[in-house]
Amino acid sequence: MDTLSYLGQGFGVALSPYNLVTALSGTLIGTVVGLLPGLGPINGVALLIPIAFALGLPPESALILLAAVYLGCEYGGRISSILLNIPGEASTVMTTLDGYPMARQGLAGVALSLSAWSSFIGAFIATCGMVLFAPLLAKWAIAFGPAEYFVLMVFAIVALGGMAGDKPLKTFIAALIGLFLSAVGIDANSGVYRFTGDSVHLADGIQFVVLVLGLFSVSEILLLLEKTHHGHEAVKATGRMLFNFKEAASVFVVNVRCGLLGFIMGVLPGAGATLASAVAYMTEKRIAGETGKFGKGDARGLAAPETAIGASCCGALVPMLTLGVPGSGTTAVMIGALTLYNITPGPLLFEQQPDIVWGLIASLFIANIMLVILNIPMIRIFTRILAVPNWALVPVIAIITAIGVYAVHATTFDLFLMVGIGIMGYILRKLDFPLSPILLGFILGGLMEQNLRRALSISNGELGILWSSPISMGVWVLVFCMLTLPLLRIWRKRSLQRRAMADA
Amino acid sequence: MAPAMPVFAGKPAPTEPASNEDFLMILQRIFALALLAVCAALAVMAWPYQAAFSYEPVGPRAYPLLMLGLMSLGLLYLAIRPTPIVRKDDEPELDRETLIKIAACVGLLIIFAGTFEALGFILSAILVGVPMARLYGGRWLHSSLVVVGMSLLLYWLFDRVMDVPLPLGLLSVLEN
Numbered sequence: 001m002d003t004l005s006y007l008g009q010g011f012g013v014a015l016s017p018y019n020l021v022t023a024l025s026g027t028l029i030g031t032v033v034g035l036l037p038g039l040g041p042i043n044g045v046a047l048l049i050p051i052a053f054a055l056g057l058p059p060e061s062a063l064i065l066l067a068a069v070y071l072g073c074e075y076g077g078r079i080s081s082i083l084l085n086i087p088g089e090a091s092t093v094m095t096t097l098d099g100y101p102m103a104r105q106g107l108a109g110v111a112l113s114l115s116a117w118s119s120f121i122g123a124f125i126a127t128c129g130m131v132l133f134a135p136l137l138a139k140w141a142i143a144f145g146p147a148e149y150f151v152l153m154v155f156a157i158v159a160l161g162g163m164a165g166d167k168p169l170k171t172f173i174a175a176l177i178g179l180f181l182s183a184v185g186i187d188a189n190s191g192v193y194r195f196t197g198d199s200v201h202l203a204d205g206i207q208f209v210v211l212v213l214g215l216f217s218v219s220e221i222l223l224l225l226e227k228t229h230h231g232h233e234a235v236k237a238t239g240r241m242l243f244n245f246k247e248a249a250s251v252f253v254v255n256v257r258c259g260l261l262g263f264i265m266g267v268l269p270g271a272g273a274t275l276a277s278a279v280a281y282m283t284e285k286r287i288a289g290e291t292g293k294f295g296k297g298d299a300r301g302l303a304a305p306e307t308a309i310g311a312s313c314c315g316a317l318v319p320m321l322t323l324g325v326p327g328s329g330t331t332a333v334m335i336g337a338l339t340l341y342n343i344t345p346g347p348l349l350f351e352q353q354p355d356i357v358w359g360l361i362a363s364l365f366i367a368n369i370m371l372v373i374l375n376i377p378m379i380r381i382f383t384r385i386l387a388v389p390n391w392a393l394v395p396v397i398a399i400i401t402a403i404g405v406y407a408v409h410a411t412t413f414d415l416f417l418m419v420g421i422g423i424m425g426y427i428l429r430k431l432d433f434p435l436s437p438i439l440l441g442f443i444l445g446g447l448m449e450q451n452l453r454r455a456l457s458i459s460n461g462e463l464g465i466l467w468s469s470p471i472s473m474g475v476w477v478l479v480f481c482m483l484t485l486p487l488l489r490i491w492r493k494r495s496l497q498r499r500a501m502a503d504a
Numbered sequence: 505m506a507p508a509m510p511v512f513a514g515k516p517a518p519t520e521p522a523s524n525e526d527f528l529m530i531l532q533r534i535f536a537l538a539l540l541a542v543c544a545a546l547a548v549m550a551w552p553y554q555a556a557f558s559y560e561p562v563g564p565r566a567y568p569l570l571m572l573g574l575m576s577l578g579l580l581y582l583a584i585r586p587t588p589i590v591r592k593d594d595e596p597e598l599d600r601e602t603l604i605k606i607a608a609c610v611g612l613l614i615i616f617a618g619t620f621e622a623l624g625f626i627l628s629a630i631l632v633g634v635p636m637a638r639l640y641g642g643r644w645l646h647s648s649l650v651v652v653g654m655s656l657l658l659y660w661l662f663d664r665v666m667d668v669p670l671p672l673g674l675l676s677v678l679e680n
Contacts (some may be wrong), residue, residue, distance in 0.1 A: 054668040169578055176575040180546075180568060188566040190555030194564060218613065225605050324589065391642030392650045399658060400615060403625075407668045417616035423610060431532050432589045435601060444610035449567040453560055461561030478534065 003135055010358025014366055019064050019359070023059070023367050026065040027374060030072020035080060035385050036393060039220070040089040041073035041330045042436065045398060046212035050407035059341040060356045066334050066362040067317070071364070074273065074313050075119065075371050078306065079195065079382050082111050091273035091309050094281040098294065098301030107240075109379065114243040116375040118303040122310030123368045124358040125259030126266060130318050130361060133267075133348075137322040141347035144323075146454035147465045151475040153448045154413055155482065156269040156325050160437050162482035170433045178441020179448065181206055184248045189453060201413040210405050210414045211421060211442060215435050217401040218422020221394055242376060251303035254284055260348055262308035266315020269327040273312045280308035280491030314364055321345055321357055325444065332443040529586050536583035543572045543579065605639060612636050624673020625663075629655035 013019060026048075033044035045066050052062040066118040081092040082099035095115065102111040144152070174292050184195045185205030194200040222319070258280040265276035284304040286296045294301045317334075318326045326332040326348035339347055343353065350357055405418045425435060459465035467473055549571070552564040564656040612632045630652055637647030662668040 051662075051666055051668065055666055132546055169582060169587065173578045173582065175577060176578065180571040180575065183568040183571070187553075189560065190564045192553050192555060192564040194553055194568060195549060221613075222606050222609055225609055226602050341662060389640075389642070391637045391640040394640050395636045395651050396611065396618070396654050396658075398636060399629045399633060399655060402620065402629075403658065403662055403668065403670065407662075407672065410669065412617055412620050415620055416614070419610065419613045419617055422613070426606075427535065431528070431535055432587070443641065445571075452567065453562045456562045457560040466670075 003131060004084050004230050006354055006358045007026045007131060007362065008134075009354065010360075010362035013060055013359030014064065014354050014362035019061055019363065020366070022061045022065045023068045023363050024370055026068025027072040027075075027367050027370050030069035030074075031076040031079075031189040031371070031378075031382065032372070032385060033069070034073035034076025034089070034369050034386070035382055036397075037077075039075070039397065041070050042212060042333055042439070043216045043220070043401075044073045045330055045337070046209055046216070047335045047404045049209055049333070049340065050404050052337070053340055054407055057306055059338070059343055059353075062337065063334070063356060063360050064367075066337055067360055067364060068367040068370075070330055071313060071367050071371060074309055075116065076374065078119075079112065079124040080116050081380075081387055082115065082302075082387060083108060083383060088211070091277050092305075093274075094277040094305035095302065095309075097281065098296075101295070102299070102302060103299035107297070109240055110243045110247065111302055112379055113376055114247060114251070114299060115302055115306040116372050117243065117248060118251065118258075119310035120368050120372045121255040121313075122262050122307035123364065124261040125256065125316035126263040126311040127361060127364050127368075129260075129263045130314060130364075134318050134322050134357075134361075137318065138347040144347070144471065145469070146451040146458065148469060148471045148475070150448060150451040150455055151466065151472045151479070152323065152325060153444050153451070155475050156319075156327070156444060157441065158270045158479050158482045160203040160440060162485040164404040167432065167434070168486035170431075171437050172437065174428070174433050175437035175441040178438035178443075180441075181211070181438070181447040182445025184447065187478050188450075199413075201411060202407075206417070206442075207405075207408050207414060208333075208339075208442070209408050210418050212333055212336070212439060213401050213405055213417040214421030215438060217397060218418060218491060219425035219429055219435070221398055221401075222422065222426045224394055232329070247273050247299055247409075251299050254300045254303050255307045257318065258284065258304045258307040259311045262311025263315040265308070266312030267318045267327070269325065272316065272328040274313035275311045276389065277305035280304040299435050310368075317360075317364075321349060321360070322347060324349075324447070325456050326440060332436070335443050362453075366407045419434070481503075506580050527588050532586040532589070533583050536579045536586070538652070539582065540576055540579045543576045549551045556589040609636065609639060612639075621671045622673060626655050626659050626672075627674055 014023070029048070030041075030044055031069040033039045033047075034041065048066060048069055052065055057065065073089075077087065077089045077092040078095050078099070080097040081087045082103050085096050085100040087093045099111050099115065102108070117208070157179070159174075160175055161171040182205070185201050186193050186196075186200060193203065261280055261283070262273075262276045265273070265279065281294075281301060281304050284300055285292060288294060288298070288300060292298050292300060292444050313330075316331050318323050319327045320335060324335070324344060326335050335345055342358070343349070402415060405414050406412075408414060428435065428438075455465050456463070467476055538571040546660035547569060549570045550565055553563070553568075555563050612635055616628055619631060622628075623631065630648075633655060634644075634647050637651055638644065642650070659670060663670045
């Protein structure tokens with residue numbers, strides 16, 4: 001019953017006119033950002049951090065704004081997938097498979113509204129799951145000591161490599177780069193300046209916003225130079241805009257199944273929306289079997305990944321809010337934003353600042369409803385945004401990125417640092433390194449070091465404390481499983497290849 | 505082994521992409537070794553980090569060294585056995601032209617950073633934005649119109665409406 005009264009309190013926060021306007025503008029900005037090529041949820045959320053701070057938004061409104069932008073970006077990504085056959089971001093690749101064929105058959109409006117509806121159901125299921133499980137997890141997590149936290153963070157990092165699959169080594173290296181970068185600056189415990197090269201600007205470390213915008217915006221600007229984008233011709237969204245009852249009913253089972261799946265995948269660190277949508281699509285394709293027209297415009301093939309994306313986005317907020325351990329790049333950015341407000345997400349957040357937590361959960365419900373309502377009448381305007389050519393878009397992205405970076409500290413040093421990080425990010429991308437592990441490592445690094453040192457202080461330097469409690473032992477076992485997962489996968493691939501060679 | 509098939513089929517092998525892939529592999533090795541050298545340098549840099557007074561068993565040196573050590577192990581493996589790079593279909597090859605464009609774009613960004621405070625936001629945004637729009641294929645007139653309009657609009661939006669202070673630089677004479 002407690003949970004329900006807290007939720008009611010949360011709706012009280014989220015339904016205040018001020019926060020409603022915040023959520024509405026967040027969803028609008030998010031949708032446009034998600035729509036534009038080269039800007040995804042990570043950039044969208046990161047760009048808004050300094051703005052939210054400058055506007056003097058109270059922490060709960062700022063968090064609502066960022067969450068609304070996050071959801072909006074995921075929504076916006078689908079529009080270009082369905083109408084242009086160009087996935088706005090990695091997670092919407094699966095949406096193009098059946099969404100674009102549907103649009104080609106003159107069902108563009110139906111596809112768009114049906115995907116919005118699916119995503120809404122997914123988010124709804126996940127938000128319900130969050131209401132049920134997050135307080136339990138938070139209650140359990142209070143028992144965590146520094147040693148358990150340290151092991152948990154090791155697990156989060158390792159899970160990234162284990163789940164991401166195809167390039168575990170590069171994922172680990174990227175995460176380690178992030179973990180290392182978090183050590184730059186003054187060491188809080190001893191006052192030693194680390195890796196600052198006697199520069200005043202680096203004394204309090206690399207600014208989070210600078211790192212994010214450098215890695216993602218600047219490197220994307222450089223990547224866009226290669227792609228010759230001649231204003232793609234979008235499929236016209238004409239005719240019936242709204243799906244009918246029959247269509248909604250035909251995908252409802254798929255919605256529920258993929259919603260649950262997406263929620264679980266979202267909660268697990270490292271899995272995230274990309275993997276959730278792929279697994280959901282593949283599972284539904286197998287379940288449908290011969291009867292499905294998957295890949296040729298099957299409504300189920302559109303609903304499955306969209307539901308999973310919607311669910312996993314909300315699911316990813318669970319570990320962030322309860323444990324303070326982000327599971328994806330975007331939630332890492334949100335933790336970065338919260339630390340600007342001096343709020344440390346974690347189990348105590350539920351007790352000390354219920355307004356923030358439950359206000360956020362309630363605003364997720366509201367933002368999802370807003371997105372469904374917005375999507376239908378605004379589609380025409382959104383499709384027009386898709387026609388903006390790169391030459392007009394890129395300079396504006398560059399200028400806004402610079403504003404975002406400058407707003408943090410008002411020094412040009414940060415701008416130079418951003419360009420440097422951007423070049424590094426571009427090279428890493430060219431060499432096929434994933435970038436979001438760097439971000440996660442950067443956020444987790446500081447926490448990880450603090451917890452490690454605290455744990456070892458408690459035990460007076462005895463390393464045994466790291467695996468003394470049953471919780472930490474359990475997590476170590478999970479870490480070990482995650483480490484062997486990619487090896488197992490490589491081994492299986494090799495043996496399959498060998499068999500194929502033997503057959504040939 | 506699908507990629508090797510055309511060679512056996514007697515067709516002229518597409519040499520360009522293959523050499524490009526080899527090039528990327530070598531590039532990957534060079535990158536891994538360079539980053540390894542950076543790790544070593546940083547480790548040397550971290551060596552003297554000791555707390556003058558210490559109340560805890562783990563000082564400020566252990567964690568960075570641990571990370572650098574693990575990273576070096578990974579990089580060493582990558583240098584010995586680089587993983588093949590899967591290229592997406594819409595990603596064109598890196599030729600001289602794109603590299604020049606990228607260098608120009610980086611140069612513009614550095615100029616932007618350098619002139620941001622001296623010239624002020626509006627002027628530096630115009631100075632950098634117009635050539636950048638040209639770089640992405642805009643025409644002079646269109647680019648100038650869009651960039652000038654956007655930098656004025658963004659200045660107004662951020663500095664005046666949203667309270668994000670931006671430098672006026674040279675234009676501050678106009679303001680009083």
